[in-house]
Amino acid sequence: MKRNFIIRNIIIAVLVIAIIVGVSVYFIYKNAREYEVEKVSTYNYFVLKKDNLSGVIDRSGNTIVDANYDDVIIPNPEKALFVCYEGDNTKVLNERKEEILTDYQDVEPIRLQNISSDLMYEKSVLRYEQDGKFGLINFEGKRITKPIYESIEGLPYKEGELLVKQDGKYGVINIKGNNLVDIKYDQITVDGYYTPENNYKFAGYIVSNTTDEGYRYGYINYDGKLLLEPEYNQLSRVIGIADNQNAYIICAKNGQYGVMKNDEELIPNEYQSIDYDESNKLFTIEKSKKFGIANLEGNVIVPTEYSQIDITGIYLYAKNAQGTTVYNSDGTQANIDTNIAILNTSNEKYKIRIDNRDGTKYGVINKDGEQIIEEKYSYIEYLFDNYFIASNEQSKLGVIDDHDNFKIELDNDALQKIDGTNVIQASTTADSMTKLYSKDMTEVCEMMNANVEVRNNYIKISNDTETRYFDKDGKELKNTEVYPNNTLFAKKENDKWGFTDKSGNTVVEAKYDKVTEFNEYGFAGVRLNGKWGVVNSKGEEVLAPTYTLNEETEPYFIGKYYQVKYGFGEVYYADANNTQETQTTIEEATEPIDQTTNETTNIKTDVVQNTTINVTANTTNNEITTE
DSSP: HHHHHHHHHHHHHHHHHHHHEEEEEEHHHHHHHHOOOOOOOOEEEEEEETTTEEEEEEEEEEEEEEESSSEEEOOOOOOEEEEEETTTEEEEOTSSSSEEEEEEEHHHHHHEOOOOSSOOOOEEEEEETTTEEEEEETTTOOBBSOBBBBBEEEOTOOTEEEEEETTTTTEEEESSSSSEEEEEESEEOOOOOTTTBTTOOOOOOOEEEEEEEEEEEEOOOTTTOOOOOOOEEEEEEEETTTOOOOOOOEEEEETEEEEEEEEEEEEEEEEEEEEEEEETTTTEEEEEEEEEEOOOOOOEEEEEEEEEEEEETTTTEETTEEEEEETTSOBBBBOSSSEEEEEESSSSEEEEEEEEEEBBBEEEEETOOOOOEEEEEEEEEEESSSSEEEOOOOOOOEETTTOOEEEEEEEEEEEOOOOOOEEEEETTTTTEEEEEOTSSSSSSEEEEEEEEEHHHSSEEEEEOOEEEEEEETTTOOOHHHHHHTOOOOOEEEEEEEEEEETTOOOEEEEESEEEOOTTSSEEEEEEEEEEEEEEEETTTTEEEEEEEOOOTSSSOOOEEEEEEETTOOOOOEEEEOOHHHHHHHHHHHHHOOOOOTTOOOOOOSEEEEEEOOOOOOOOTTTOOOOO
């Protein structure tokens, strides 16, 4: 009895130890894969260019590093670490112009791939070289990896992850130096899966190796698990399926396509082609040049016996020699005229109904199928609430409500809901007029030759003579509301501009032709006789109007230097000493990239404009391809 008791206790102890070890290994593995991308909340340093040479200024416009270098890169503008290039030599300086990280050779920043931003480099790690091999260090000079890699590059889309090469093979490590994908593949790419909440966090990896027959592809999920061995001729993730934990993968083997859900077969590899329709969550499958439909569970709901299947809105139009059969998205036959198409909208109360019997005409039905707007428009698109964009036969655009009442007359050449707001922007080409309408379709602004921009919490509309601000529902804002931390504000008097304090007292007399508001660094641009200068937050002229810049944009200043954008979001600051080549680039200078979200949104480009509109397949939430 006692012996059995001892044995039982030993077994229990072994099981407990095994569980503890297993849990510990799991958490060690998870912790090794976790990493945190450093955020930039404050920009303290900026690249300066003079006479095609580079240096550094701080947020007050003071020169930190003289412009003596061929190029300067600031990987993290919050930190005083500047990688300076001079011929074939590279040195890293701090804010005191002292050379740092001297224990390492050829220290360089790591460029992010497929990312357009003014933050284009890894913000916490650097690459160094030793004896032809590369390793990682952090900004403080602590070594993260030994110099064991033939190359270290940014992994496309995934900041914080690095593509490394060793012994001719590729793998992925994170900025902590831990392996995410084993180094044993000839190629590695990111599958492109994206969500607004998590960006590319849940994107997996498509890996490949070379064989005698060519490349063979496999798949590793975001958590590092090999789901598919590299044995497929082609492979791609269906990125239109919003599922962070499950990857739907279309893959081909010996010319035959199928679909895998993670590592489980959903649709067997027996089809000539497979395409995914995001709006109805269906696969169009092809076998022996005949088409059918399968759903997300892998069930064939329309047999592969049709010469063509078009998915338009909520219906599937299947054609063969006998004619066209219309199916619902669940595979049941629909009792509807084949010339009728119905499109879902983002509001379940409304559907767009399209009648192609006598020319293409658009109308609206409710969720019960009752007609609420007859088919008489050349185009209809759902906006929000009970509003719709509509177009007439002259391709003029306006807004109607769900009772077919005109809220904005059909006399605009372009019209759109400004992204991220409830404000409508409409424009007419003949007079270059832009109008803004509030959430309730009341006109709130009219301006010629206007430029419209969306910031974090407001809309800015401006031209050469005026600037106005609105919240995201179309309520007009004062500049004191838009810039609550400023002490001085632009004020127009008798067609001239100056600055007042919050109480309206004049601090800088109205003597300029145009001014900008003060930016977060305490500088504003002032224009007189076609030239721009700078004033500081005390109202003092830092630089008299000197620069001839693009008349259509408002320059952005730090001290006496103005911002220049030169592609892919990168910026530098310059003064009048630049060459004519640089001055040409300056014509592209615009408002700065927003330094909270690291992006700016210029929505002047028209989304809906006078055009011939044709309904095509693969529509989602009433998104219609135009030609």
